[in-house]
Amino acid sequence: MKVVVQRPSSPKHGVWREHVDFLFDAELRPLGRGWHVLESLEPLGPLTDEKPFPVLHKGYFDAHLHVGWMGLMELDVDLRAFTRPEEIQSALTSRVESGATFIRAYGWDETKLGLSLEQVTDAAKKFLPASIPAILYRVCGHAALASPPLLASAGLEPAKPFVSDRDFRRLADHIPPPTSAELREAFLIGQRKLLDVGVSAVGDMSLDDDAVSAIRDVASSGELKIDVVGVFDGAQALATMKSGPVNVANSMPIGPLDRAAIFSVRHWKRYLDGSFGSRTAWLSRDYSDRPERGHSLVETLPLLGAAREALRSGFHLSFHAIGDAALDQVLEVGERLSDLMRERSRIPDAASTATRHRIEHAQLIRDDQIARLVEQGHWTLCVQPNHRVADEGFSRSRLGPTRLRDEAYRMGTLLDAGLSVAMSSDAPVDSPDPEYLLRSACSHENPRERVSFYEAIWRYTTASRLDLGLAPGRIAVGSTVRLTDPAVIL
Numbered sequence: 001m002k003v004v005v006q007r008p009s010s011p012k013h014g015v016w017r018e019h020v021d022f023l024f025d026a027e028l029r030p031l032g033r034g035w036h037v038l039e040s041l042e043p044l045g046p047l048t049d050e051k052p053f054p055v056l057h058k059g060y061f062d063a064h065l066h067v068g069w070m071g072l073m074e075l076d077v078d079l080r081a082f083t084r085p086e087e088i089q090s091a092l093t094s095r096v097e098s099g100a101t102f103i104r105a106y107g108w109d110e111t112k113l114g115l116s117l118e119q120v121t122d123a124a125k126k127f128l129p130a131s132i133p134a135i136l137y138r139v140c141g142h143a144a145l146a147s148p149p150l151l152a153s154a155g156l157e158p159a160k161p162f163v164s165d166r167d168f169r170r171l172a173d174h175i176p177p178p179t180s181a182e183l184r185e186a187f188l189i190g191q192r193k194l195l196d197v198g199v200s201a202v203g204d205m206s207l208d209d210d211a212v213s214a215i216r217d218v219a220s221s222g223e224l225k226i227d228v229v230g231v232f233d234g235a236q237a238l239a240t241m242k243s244g245p246v247n248v249a250n251s252m253p254i255g256p257l258d259r260a261a262i263f264s265v266r267h268w269k270r271y272l273d274g275s276f277g278s279r280t281a282w283l284s285r286d287y288s289d290r291p292e293r294g295h296s297l298v299e300t301l302p303l304l305g306a307a308r309e310a311l312r313s314g315f316h317l318s319f320h321a322i323g324d325a326a327l328d329q330v331l332e333v334g335e336r337l338s339d340l341m342r343e344r345s346r347i348p349d350a351a352s353t354a355t356r357h358r359i360e361h362a363q364l365i366r367d368d369q370i371a372r373l374v375e376q377g378h379w380t381l382c383v384q385p386n387h388r389v390a391d392e393g394f395s396r397s398r399l400g401p402t403r404l405r406d407e408a409y410r411m412g413t414l415l416d417a418g419l420s421v422a423m424s425s426d427a428p429v430d431s432p433d434p435e436y437l438l439r440s441a442c443s444h445e446n447p448r449e450r451v452s453f454y455e456a457i458w459r460y461t462t463a464s465r466l467d468l469g470l471a472p473g474r475i476a477v478g479s480t481v482r483l484t485d486p487a488v489i490l
């Protein structure tokens with residue numbers, strides 16, 4: 001029995017990439033020095049926080065992130081590190097001076113800039129280029145700053161640079177989308193970054209038709225190294241909607257587990273609201289720092305019609321719902337389309353394993369909603385424990401201390417209620433670092449929402465693979481697995 005240890009992607013945290021050189025037949029067996037192999041398809045059961053030891057397990061499954069967008073950050077302008085408006089200005093100016101005819105930039109965050117949303121909007125009037133179309137997405141992706149030429153060409157008021165996601169479609173027609181070569185390259189960059197931190201499977205969110213073809217292309221050239229559960233944007237990817245679910249394997253016998261990597265698209269997604277940060281998440285009660293409740297992005301009647309059509313075309317459903325009012329809308333859909341949804345979940349197509357319908361984010365959940373989620377039984381909640389930490393700059397004022405502690409960024413009570421929960425980072429909105437995710441899941445200020453380390457590991461690996469339609473595979477010779485030591489992470 002031999003495991004070749006390729007230290008150290010980050011030895012300081014005690015997490016190493018391992019390359020399995022020899023496979024042993026144990027289900028869960030000590031591997032010298034107290035390491036254990038996680039190959040069980042059941043929860044970890046007897047393992048408890050009282051007897052911690054490092055666990056060797058399959059790579060993480062990050063159920064909600066944006067692979068292509070992670071790569072595009074490198075090809076376009078990355079604003080995430082900036083703490084002063086002048087830095088944004090100089091990054092934009094150097095693009096203009098190098099002859100750019102348009103600018104796409106990502107990742108500004110008013111908290112990091114030490115400003116309010118209103119102050120950033122004012123500053124933007126100075127730093128946005130007056131000569132070319134430019135769009136600067138906020139870190140959440142649900143709001144942006146647009147330059148006067150871009151606003152004018154889309155028929156919007158040129159003196160009001162702050163735009164919310166409701167206007168993105170109008171703006172998109174006036175700024176060229178990434179080319180197919182750029183999308184392919186961006187995917188490969190994102191894939192490399194994920195493998196570097198030990199993520200071997202992802203839910204790749206809100207794909208449009210071009211992104212779907214880019215990933216198909218990567219698989220057909222044998223370069224797909226992670227399992228990708230694609231979720232397509234029902235408002236945009238019309239060709240994908242027409243051609244039905246996708247399930248292709250990497251053309252080379254390479255993948256994170258004992259089989260070729262898989263790219264599937266089985267979920268049709270709609271955005272129902274925005275985000276807390278941009279005050280566009282749709283709440284059932286007012287924000288605590290302003291008498292408003294965000295807004296809904298789609299009315300229930302057309303939503304039901306479109307969702308019904310997606311189900312009949314063979315897809316499962318996925319809804320972006322951050323606020324509790326958006327979640328009420330999801331629950332209404334779950335009730336009205338219950339039979340069709342159950343039928344869809346019961347009949348997996350021959351080539352793939354069963355999957356569940358998805359709710360993305362679910363960052364504000366009332367107790368009465370937990371009961372209804374359990375009763376409906378359709379859903380996997382794809383949550384981001386790290387958003388609780390990343391949002392600390394504004395979440396207390398937006399939601400108020402009680403709502404924040406008792407109803408926001410929940411995980412523990414969802415699991416206690418028996419709901420299916422998958423962990424994810426939403427990268428590049430936030431870091432895809434698994435240690436950060438695990439630490440966040442185990443450290444909610446409300447003890448009821450805290451998750452044990454082993455529960456978090458189980459959710460973050462095999463459990464969510466099983467719930468979201470990915471054959472969990474086995475650890476085999478050549479697999480990438482992880483050694484995770486709770487004593488060092490927590």
Ligand SMILES: [Zn+2]
Nearest residue numbers: 064065205426
């Ligand atoms: Zn996202």
